[in-house]
Amino acid sequence: MSVETIRVSEIFGPTIQGEGALIGLPTVFVRTGGCDYRCSWCDSLYAVDSAFRDQWLPMSVEAIWQEVTKLSGGNPLTVSLSGGNPAIQPLRPLIELGHSKGYRFALETQGSVAQNWFRDLDVLVLSPKPPSSGMHTDWDQVDNCVRLSAGGPEIALKVVIFDDVDYAFAREVGQRYPYIPLYLQPGNHTPPPSEDEDARIDIDGVMDRMHWLVDKVTVDRWFAPRVLPQLHVLLWGNKRGV
Amino acid sequence: MSVETIRVSEIFGPTIQGEGALIGLPTVFVRTGGCDYRCSWCDSLYAVDSAFRDQWLPMSVEAIWQEVTKLSGGNPLTVSLSGGNPAIQPLRPLIELGHSKGYRFALETQGSVAQNWFRDLDVLVLSPKPPSSGMHTDWDQVDNCVRLSAGGPEIALKVVIFDDVDYAFAREVGQRYPYIPLYLQPGNHTPPPSEDEDARIDIDGVMDRMHWLVDKVTVDRWFAPRVLPQLHVLLWGNKRGV
Numbered sequence: 001m002s003v004e005t006i007r008v009s010e011i012f013g014p015t016i017q018g019e020g021a022l023i024g025l026p027t028v029f030v031r032t033g034g035c036d037y038r039c040s041w042c043d044s045l046y047a048v049d050s051a052f053r054d055q056w057l058p059m060s061v062e063a064i065w066q067e068v069t070k071l072s073g074g075n076p077l078t079v080s081l082s083g084g085n086p087a088i089q090p091l092r093p094l095i096e097l098g099h100s101k102g103y104r105f106a107l108e109t110q111g112s113v114a115q116n117w118f119r120d121l122d123v124l125v126l127s128p129k130p131p132s133s134g135m136h137t138d139w140d141q142v143d144n145c146v147r148l149s150a151g152g153p154e155i156a157l158k159v160v161i162f163d164d165v166d167y168a169f170a171r172e173v174g175q176r177y178p179y180i181p182l183y184l185q186p187g188n189h190t191p192p193p194s195e196d197e198d199a200r201i202d203i204d205g206v207m208d209r210m211h212w213l214v215d216k217v218t219v220d221r222w223f224a225p226r227v228l229p230q231l232h233v234l235l236w237g238n239k240r241g242v
Numbered sequence: 243m244s245v246e247t248i249r250v251s252e253i254f255g256p257t258i259q260g261e262g263a264l265i266g267l268p269t270v271f272v273r274t275g276g277c278d279y280r281c282s283w284c285d286s287l288y289a290v291d292s293a294f295r296d297q298w299l300p301m302s303v304e305a306i307w308q309e310v311t312k313l314s315g316g317n318p319l320t321v322s323l324s325g326g327n328p329a330i331q332p333l334r335p336l337i338e339l340g341h342s343k344g345y346r347f348a349l350e351t352q353g354s355v356a357q358n359w360f361r362d363l364d365v366l367v368l369s370p371k372p373p374s375s376g377m378h379t380d381w382d383q384v385d386n387c388v389r390l391s392a393g394g395p396e397i398a399l400k401v402v403i404f405d406d407v408d409y410a411f412a413r414e415v416g417q418r419y420p421y422i423p424l425y426l427q428p429g430n431h432t433p434p435p436s437e438d439e440d441a442r443i444d445i446d447g448v449m450d451r452m453h454w455l456v457d458k459v460t461v462d463r464w465f466a467p468r469v470l471p472q473l474h475v476l477l478w479g480n481k482r483g484v
Contacts, residue, residue, distance in 0.1 A: 024468030226266030
């Protein structure tokens, strides 16, 4: 039995993964609380901003697993570990327990903290944050994440793009890691205020930015990355728990 | 130089692949003319119905390749071979030529005709048609397609779902081929009349059917398949050439 607890913002699902390499795949999400970043356009501040800290429950591995098992009816599926930055939580025992039950684990992180248990994951999505976030990427750490995953999980990169500067950043990411599948995702310009998940979402704007990004890669004849929207935003707006 | 010509309905792109295993990937489409099926809800009748036969150009491999090269600026990418049923065309020489230039080839077919050149593909998507299509699947032929691809392309299954009967069909497909990745796609209830690609598309209906399908798999705890919409329909309606 593991002694360390994990700070959990929410556990929900099953629903489909809305983004990136696993888009469309039924998933239970374990969203951890706390982040070493504070992106200007963060769409899950409730799991990042320490003002929401009292909403993050310190849970044992066993308690988390009980919830995942209940939600999935005990049928193995892919558990997505998100945040916040899930890489700052002690997740190894959770992954071990889940694997013993036949579940799979995907983790998404900005790549600022590398853990040797990344190797135990099934899928690792590294999502370095572009300039519009206001954050600075430590490439040595991203390199460490890649290195620590060698021989382990399927690995993918995802870059969120709000503008031309972000797009140039994404091109650099593609050049730096030519052998890692890269996913480009237009930014959500209308994330919900933290206190109102039902706030109107600008679907036309989301579509416009997909068109813009598809045009960019096709005009530039940059054919390596995939361009995908946030499918869950199209389907459910900014609603939480889906 | 190949002597046989290929019947081509249209060549367009680059745009992103809107469906299934390669969703989001920049692609040039080579859509062949002619089909051994006639699905009730076909969304590309102009490449299927022999009434449109005079619009299908018999093209040499070299002429097709010239067009693909022009559209892609000579930058290798994935060429999607679609139709109609591209499996009834003599595509081996086209694939050989493209491979020699560093391009990749994905082909989508209902699985009614198996070709030994399937092994030369990079991606094979088998899309057996559900009962709502009015077509009958010959499983021996689908098995042949799988068998002929062994050791060759990445293979995936895609099933379009309009109703509960189609959904039951998809479950059977999943049981028959448990080791092949399966993609579920809600049907397009408002395909365009062949003569009017700008006809209104029912985006709310598309979204409603995505919700319905996500609910089905999550309630049934069927966690293996991915559920994806036709992204190009969301982005461009039924417009052709995108």
